[in-house]
Amino acid sequence: MVKIEIGKKQDFQEDTGTLIEKEGKQIAVFNKNGKLFAIDHVCLHRQGPLAEGYVDDDHIVTCPWHGWQYSIETGECLTSQGMKLNTYKVIEENEKVFLEL
Numbered sequence: 001m002v003k004i005e006i007g008k009k010q011d012f013q014e015d016t017g018t019l020i021e022k023e024g025k026q027i028a029v030f031n032k033n034g035k036l037f038a039i040d041h042v043c044l045h046r047q048g049p050l051a052e053g054y055v056d057d058d059h060i061v062t063c064p065w066h067g068w069q070y071s072i073e074t075g076e077c078l079t080s081q082g083m084k085l086n087t088y089k090v091i092e093e094n095e096k097v098f099l100e101l
């Protein structure tokens with residue numbers, strides 16, 4: 001596991017996703033109600049950009065391309081059963097935000 005700094009808490013705007021590219025991975029970081037979540041950025045359907053998706057109050061992100069849905073808490077795909085994105089631990093320390101990869 002590697003701990004990588006990805007910015008400050010205020011860099012992640014409420015209710016939107018931010019694409020982070022580190023260690024050869026593309027990760028979508030979402031700020032939902034002040035809490036940060038990180039999942040793979042690339043949709044399992046046809047590689048749509050999940051960081052640009054809408055997150056609802058149930059912590060479900062909808063892919064902007066064809067509407068596949070995923071939990072930003074577990075990475076589980078709600079549209080195609082059994083499919084799952086990787087999730088990543090987000091660590092907040094002294095205003096800084098880190099991902100554990």
Ligand code: FES
Pocket residue numbers: 043044045046047048049063064065066067068
């Ligand atoms: S690429 Fe995400 S739903 Fe099609």
